Amino acid sequence: MHFSLKMQNLAVVAFIVCVALAVASEKESPCCRQVSARKISVPITGFKIQQPRPPCVKAVIFFTANGAICSHWRENWVKEKVVELRKLQAIEKSKKVTTIASPTSEFPSTSL
Numbered sequence: 678m679h680f681s682l683k684m685q686n687l688a689v690v691a692f693i694v695c696v697a698l699a700v701a702s703e704k705e706s707p708c709c710r711q712v713s714a715r716k717i718s719v720p721i722t723g724f725k726i727q728q729p730r731p732p733c734v735k736a737v738i739f740f741t742a743n744g745a746i747c748s749h750w751r752e753n754w755v756k757e758k759v760v761e762l763r764k765l766q767a768i769e770k771s772k773k774v775t776t777i778a779s780p781t782s783e784f785p786s787t788s789l
Contacts (some may be wrong), residue, residue, distance in 0.1 A: 709736035711746030
């Protein structure tokens, strides 16, 4: 009987942890239930493409200093902005990969 009580308590704790994780993951990634066709006038810092998984709709989520904005993925300006941002990401990625120590940089001495 004592074992059964422990199992019930463990099940309750596991359930609470699962609910807490689900709530936390919802806060981390916004879900667009509606989209806008309106062009964004504030600077865009990033984007994410959201696939349709009800209640979420297919959208491009643009991240700005003012928060996330859900845009319609079929709008021409949205497609152009995504291409532009992907090019910028590729440039940034190539900068990180090709950055090496300069020939004049000094390395710590390991003399014995």
